Amino acid sequence: MTFTVNGKGFKRLLNTFLVLAMITTMATSVYAADPVPPTAPTVAAIPDVKLKDLTAKPNVIVIATGGTIAGQVADGDPTNLQNYRAGTYTMEDMVAQLPRKDKIADVSTYQFGNKGSGGYLITELYDLSLAVDQALKTYDGVVVTTGTDTMEDIAYFLDLTVRSEKPVVITGAMRPWDAIGTDAPANLYNAIKLAGSGKTKWFGTVLMLNDVIQAARDVTKSNAHRLDTFETPILGALGYIDQDSISIYRAPGRVSKAGKPTWSTPFDLSKITKADLPMVEIAYAYQEAGGGAIKGFVADGAKGIVTAGTGAGGISAKMSAARTEAIKQGVLFVTTTRTGSGTMYPSSSDGIIAGDSLNAQHARMLLLLSLAFTKDQKTIKDWFATFGAQNVETSATGS
Ligand code: SIN
Numbered sequence: 001m002t003f004t005v006n007g008k009g010f011k012r013l014l015n016t017f018l019v020l021a022m023i024t025t026m027a028t029s030v031y032a033a034d035p036v037p038p039t040a041p042t043v044a045a046i047p048d049v050k051l052k053d054l055t056a057k058p059n060v061i062v063i064a065t066g067g068t069i070a071g072q073v074a075d076g077d078p079t080n081l082q083n084y085r086a087g088t089y090t091m092e093d094m095v096a097q098l099p100r101k102d103k104i105a106d107v108s109t110y111q112f113g114n115k116g117s118g119g120y121l122i123t124e125l126y127d128l129s130l131a132v133d134q135a136l137k138t139y140d141g142v143v144v145t146t147g148t149d150t151m152e153d154i155a156y157f158l159d160l161t162v163r164s165e166k167p168v169v170i171t172g173a174m175r176p177w178d179a180i181g182t183d184a185p186a187n188l189y190n191a192i193k194l195a196g197s198g199k200t201k202w203f204g205t206v207l208m209l210n211d212v213i214q215a216a217r218d219v220t221k222s223n224a225h226r227l228d229t230f231e232t233p234i235l236g237a238l239g240y241i242d243q244d245s246i247s248i249y250r251a252p253g254r255v256s257k258a259g260k261p262t263w264s265t266p267f268d269l270s271k272i273t274k275a276d277l278p279m280v281e282i283a284y285a286y287q288e289a290g291g292g293a294i295k296g297f298v299a300d301g302a303k304g305i306v307t308a309g310t311g312a313g314g315i316s317a318k319m320s321a322a323r324t325e326a327i328k329q330g331v332l333f334v335t336t337t338r339t340g341s342g343t344m345y346p347s348s349s350d351g352i353i354a355g356d357s358l359n360a361q362h363a364r365m366l367l368l369l370s371l372a373f374t375k376d377q378k379t380i381k382d383w384f385a386t387f388g389a390q391n392v393e394t395s396a397t398g399s
Pocket of ligand 1: 069146147150174
């Protein structure tokens, strides 16, 4: 892997890994993982900001993972909007081609990987999150580029795990870099602008495509092809970017906890190892759905299962029987709705947690991380009600 600093062609081979110090026996946080990690996790080295680069402009690093934004059209034909190779161009080359980036930031790049979003393992997202936090020790903001297919999954994983309050902006594109009418360079440019602006400090991870800024917790991909595919059902976008203007009209609930200990989630990845990340699956409900999916997941070793239920979370009789059996074996369930929006409210049933208004893929990330940090179901229930729900905290409610 190679990286560049400020797009000036300064390259080094990435061959060193920094060891995060003193964490195995120092897991003293109230949210410390149940299992004591046997070895300290490693994090990829991120280029330092050099003194000469400390200009008035913000320092932003783009951490690239691939996807359509780095895609190359097939046969050199720029009209090939659907036929292309995702994850082909390097971020160093792409940033070098961006016009007038000097107006918005000093831009560095770090090539974390170059493949489709769906090809990343959860253990790789663990590395990605640690790399983002490592970068934010020196940079003013981070842009993460990924494919759009599982961008909402990756964005929420980062939202739940990155410790820094500095801006993290995830972006990608629906058309490859070199296609006619591509959205790739504009999305990259605007994401850098947003990360450098500092306007989403304390927001956690935000997603920015098609000029629209959305909260990682709430956003979903709604269309297989359209450029405006990302939507936030019911709640709507946070704001948008019109050339030099960045307008923020609302903030995620966690912003109301800015500066307080409750802003940080319990999911400090430096306190666990990759081996602690359990298998968690999603079972989809439909007319007369069988119990085979749940049984199969359990047989496969799943420690948690999210159900994407009909309406207010309903599942079929066969699914329900399979769930009861699985709960007896210690599998933890989270209820969500397949409708695309709506809140699931807590029930008193053992082994079943309400997913609030998280969609199934978001609830799955929260359940996976929760089970990586504790086996205590009451604690996980509380985490879903607080860090999952992320309601606005006001002094009036005293919450
Ligand atoms: C991917 O998710 O990697 C491919 C699709 C995309 O980037 O839009």
